[in-house]
Amino acid sequence: EIVLAQSPATLSLSPGERATLSCRASQSVGSYLAWYQQKPGQAPRLLIYDASNRATGIPTRFSGSGSGTDFTLTISSLEPEDFAVYYCQHRANWPLTFGGGTTVEI
């Protein structure tokens, strides 16, 4: 099973600042990585898939990069609605797994 380690666990920032979230895989997943956003009481929302492709309707301030074992989600300038928990997920093989999440807080 591929383990995804997300860091930091919590990121404390202000609106307008840049957020950089990391996801490290225990073995190579190629470009087969996605990022999701989850707000309290809501279902997750797909942000990025295949490491760098924005999902439908996702603002351009969200970008993804990386390949192999190291991936980054960048939010270029935080909006108030971006404060949430972010998860990475791989699809390189079965079982699919998620990272433990990074909380972006004000």
Added chain:
Amino acid sequence: EVQLLESGGGLLQPGESLRLSCAASGFTFSSYAMTWVRQAPGKGLEWVSTIIGSGAGTYYADSVRGRFTISRDNSKNTLYLQVNRLRAEDTAVYYCAKVLIGWWFDYWGQGTLVTVSS
């Protein structure tokens, strides 16, 4: 508009069984794989199971294989998860999600809560 509506959750005792349902609309249901993901209270996301569009292929997390069965009825646009021999650690919100090509989850329901407690 894609809509997914889960139902069937509740309070159960260890060892009991239940069936979760997910009613889908707004897309050609039979053309897409579907998945179940769960989230224990205050915890992260855990992939549970995926079924391909025809229903002929299924995949399970090790933690549920042999106890959970995913299925679908394409004539009713409905996804199911049969959950047997429930354990306390199965307590979670269970989400169904539509699978985008590439095993990504692009639309999610609001979830149904399953609580296992004696």
